[in-house]
Amino acid sequence: MSEAIVQVRDLKKSYGDVEALRGVSFEIAEGEVFGLLGPNGAGKTTTIEILEGMRLADGGTATVSGLDPQKGGPQFKRTVGAVLQSTSLPDKLRVEEALSLFAQLYGSRADRISLLRRFGLEEKRHAFYGKLSGGQKQRLAIALALVHQPRVVFLDEPTAGLDPQVRREIYDIIEELRKDKKTVLLTTHYIEEAERLCDRVAIVDHGKVIALGTPRELKQRSAGTTRIEVTLAKPIETTELRALEGVADCRALDGRTVLHSTRPPQTIVALVKHLEAHGNELQSLEIATPSLEDVFIEMTGRRLRE
Amino acid sequence: MTLFRLRLATRNRAFLVFGIIIPLAFLFLFAAVFAKKGGPAVAYVLASILAMSVMGSFWGLSQQLVIFREQGILRRFRLAPLGAGTMLVSGIISNLILMMPGLAAEIAAARWVLHMNSWGNLLSVFVLSGLGAVTFATLGLVVASVANSMMETQVINQLLWLSFLLLSGVAIPLPALPVWLQKVALYLPATYLVTGLERALIQFASLQHLGAEIASLAGSAILAFFVCQQIFRWEPEEKMPRQAKLWVAAALIPFLLLGAWETKQGGRLSEARSIFQNTFSERPAQKAPVAPPAERP
Numbered sequence: 205m206s207e208a209i210v211q212v213r214d215l216k217k218s219y220g221d222v223e224a225l226r227g228v229s230f231e232i233a234e235g236e237v238f239g240l241l242g243p244n245g246a247g248k249t250t251t252i253e254i255l256e257g258m259r260l261a262d263g264g265t266a267t268v269s270g271l272d273p274q275k276g277g278p279q280f281k282r283t284v285g286a287v288l289q290s291t292s293l294p295d296k297l298r299v300e301e302a303l304s305l306f307a308q309l310y311g312s313r314a315d316r317i318s319l320l321r322r323f324g325l326e327e328k329r330h331a332f333y334g335k336l337s338g339g340q341k342q343r344l345a346i347a348l349a350l351v352h353q354p355r356v357v358f359l360d361e362p363t364a365g366l367d368p369q370v371r372r373e374i375y376d377i378i379e380e381l382r383k384d385k386k387t388v389l390l391t392t393h394y395i396e397e398a399e400r401l402c403d404r405v406a407i408v409d410h411g412k413v414i415a416l417g418t419p420r421e422l423k424q425r426s427a428g429t430t431r432i433e434v435t436l437a438k439p440i441e442t443t444e445l446r447a448l449e450g451v452a453d454c455r456a457l458d459g460r461t462v463l464h465s466t467r468p469p470q471t472i473v474a475l476v477k478h479l480e481a482h483g484n485e486l487q488s489l490e491i492a493t494p495s496l497e498d499v500f501i502e503m504t505g506r507r508l509r510e
Numbered sequence: 511m512t513l514f515r516l517r518l519a520t521r522n523r524a525f526l527v528f529g530i531i532i533p534l535a536f537l538f539l540f541a542a543v544f545a546k547k548g549g550p551a552v553a554y555v556l557a558s559i560l561a562m563s564v565m566g567s568f569w570g571l572s573q574q575l576v577i578f579r580e581q582g583i584l585r586r587f588r589l590a591p592l593g594a595g596t597m598l599v600s601g602i603i604s605n606l607i608l609m610m611p612g613l614a615a616e617i618a619a620a621r622w623v624l625h626m627n628s629w630g631n632l633l634s635v636f637v638l639s640g641l642g643a644v645t646f647a648t649l650g651l652v653v654a655s656v657a658n659s660m661m662e663t664q665v666i667n668q669l670l671w672l673s674f675l676l677l678s679g680v681a682i683p684l685p686a687l688p689v690w691l692q693k694v695a696l697y698l699p700a701t702y703l704v705t706g707l708e709r710a711l712i713q714f715a716s717l718q719h720l721g722a723e724i725a726s727l728a729g730s731a732i733l734a735f736f737v738c739q740q741i742f743r744w745e746p747e748e749k750m751p752r753q754a755k756l757w758v759a760a761a762l763i764p765f766l767l768l769g770a771w772e773t774k775q776g777g778r779l780s781e782a783r784s785i786f787q788n789t790f791s792e793r794p795a796q797k798a799p800v801a802p803p804a805e806r807p
């Protein structure tokens with residue numbers, strides 16, 4: 205890997221008695237789209253805000269393009285662009301005015317018209333910010349993050365709260381950034397987002413990185429297995445089902461039973477026979493190829509989204 | 511940033527109402543009650559109304575800063591290569607620019623509609639008003655930096671605003687207050703604005719004869735701005751460091767020193783009484799020792 209443009213080493217941060225980060229470490233190469241995937245409260249936003257210079261870490265180091273986010277000053281701010289998880293602009297500010305304002309603040313001569321066109325906001329250039337939809341506001345936020353052509357872009361939950369159609373529009377924008385070889389750090393709790401958009405993903409839970417790799421590498425932890433989720437009429441001990449043909453792992457999660465099988469058809473037949481023999485009933489069954497959620501379940505025993 | 515602030519303000523209908531319509535309404539109301547015969551009494555009333563308009567800077571900027579912070583707008587600006595100083599200065603300058611049309615309208619209305627007998631020393635009036643706008647804007651920004659919510663800001667603003675309004679000669683002429691309250695007024699920055707405007711409009715006082723007023727307002731503005739920069743918060747969760755509270759206390763020192771000095775000197779209150787009596791009495795009042803007479807047109 206070429207020299208890392210973002211380096212995070214043993215980052216620690218506490219809010220009172222709560223340890224938000226307990227030694228997070230990772231590196232991002234230039235031109236890479238890197239994801240931080242984890243449930244709410246895992247430490248993703250705290251990590252990204254330390255890298256943006258918005259928060260001060262209690263321990264460890266973080267550098268972006270060789271600069272300390274706290275001490276880098278205007279040079280650091282011109283190097284990075286960011287879309288914050290929660291932010292806003294004045295309702296009475298027009299879209300084009302917002303772009304002009306931020307371009308001026310960064311001393312950028314970016315072509316506002318082409319930015320508006322690129323993010324599908326050309327028709328809304330004279331609209332007030334307060335009249336934009338959620339998706340339009342998010343597209344504007346991304347446009348503002350890119351107005352000064354930064355080297356590194358931070359996107360904190362860019363599709364949170366958006367409907368699926370709009371989410372896909374944002375995915376298209378991020379995929380364009382990838383094609384442009386922009387370095388992107390993206391935080392998300394959507395598995396599909398991490399799997400689709402990221403070159404590498406760090407799975408974060410309770411302030412620590414519990415797994416790191418490409419989506420394919422991570423899914424190979426459950427390699428050769430298929431996830432079978434079943435709902436049963438009566439509860440059952442998972443040890444009983446682990447003995448069934450082809451079953452590599454079996455856990456109870458949220459009232460459902462999740463099996464990982466190397467031979468799904470044989471496992472299903474064996475499961476039905478076992479349930480019949482013990483007077484139990486199969487109420488529902490879902491089959492899926494392994495996903496990053498399976499990696500998370502395997503490592504933590506919990507779902508990513510609870 | 512200043513242009514951005516100007517655009518936002520002019521798109522808010524409240525700007526027209528609170529910046530121009532309400533002050534004009536108060537001018538006509540006060541004049542109808544206290545200056546029916548026109549002449550110098552109108553100038554006296556105008557001084558109070560101009561001071562009230564200028565002091566409006568106190569409310570406007572402080573509320574805007576708190577709203578920006580609570581809504582996460584300041585967070586976004588924090589990412590840009592933009593310091594707290596630039597945020598503060600852009601607000602103060604835009605407020606100053608927005609205030610001028612209202613002040614001009616009030617002076618014109620007093621002269622042409624209410625038959626004020628002269629323009630007074632317009633240069634002194636505009637310089638004092640401008641300086642007053644900057645001072646009260648920065649004082650409002652100090653309140654906004656200290657307060658943790660809009661509700662807290664409004665409570666603090668109300669308390670300070672009422673004391674300025676009632677004790678500085680704006681709503682009630684200074685000489686009409688009990689003597690002990692007049693002495694309290696000497697510790698308030700608004701008092702120097704009101705008495706300075708009275709001298710500029712009625713006595714045609716030039717800038718060189720308004721040194722104490724200009725110095726007190728300018729000194730307060732500079733110190734308040736410095737304090738604002740030290741305690742500026744970009745986010746609602748940011749806690750004000752303990753030493754910042756000491757900075758806020760330090761901002762009060764000039765008023766305490768000036769108030770103590772003026773109490774000892776006694777000149778300001780006696781001059782205010784003289785102006786009041788000369789303006790409203792049918793018999794000429796006894797002249798109190800005052801500063802040398804200013805130029806007349």
